[in-house]
Amino acid sequence: MSRLVVGLGNPGSEYAHTRHNAGFLVVDLLGENLRASYWKDEAGAKTSQVRLGDYDVVLAKPETYMNVSGKAVSKLSDIYESAHDEVIIIHDDIDLPAGSVRVKNGGGHGGHNGLRSLTDALGTDGYVRVRVGVGRPPGRMDAADYVLEPLRGVALEELEAMVPTAAQAVIHILEHGVESAMQEFNAG
Secondary structure, three states: OOEEEEEOOOOOHHHOOOHHHHHHHHHHHHHHHOOOOOOEEEOOEEEEEEEEOOEEEEEEEEOOOHHHOHHHHHHHHHHOOOOHHHOEEEEEEOOOOOOOEEEEEOOOOOOOHHHHHHHHHHOOOOOEEEEEEOOOOOOOOOHHHHHHOOOOHHHHHHHHHHHHHHHHHHHHHHHHOHHHHHHHHOOO
């Protein structure tokens, strides 16, 4: 059995530096930190197997658009025999202030279509989430336009600045459990 860590995002260079791809950025950093040497195409995702202490960990970035990513995650969960309630999902969250990171164990989708797809495909909303705060859109800007807007300058720097904290949250979950991670990362 492997622990499955999935970063949500959209494939393609046009989405690389958007708020919606926060999950991909975190998985990329985890791959660097855990020395992921080989990424392969598998079950509709890019995956890499790494070792963390006693755990085999599968890092994954679905190659489908986020709103239909549940199918790939469900397939990977079956392939690696990962219990659905132990899958760790990293995603952007407009309901959290920009730059904040929170850990959540289960819960609704909160209007996030990627989480809706996961819940439908996995048959549960009990998976672990690392929520990456990207803030609310300014004024009357549409939420979809906001999270898909290409970032530059300070906005991109702010997004990239929280990536190490989110990666630390994932490592903490794997090493110490979700309850400990919630106490560590949800304070303040």
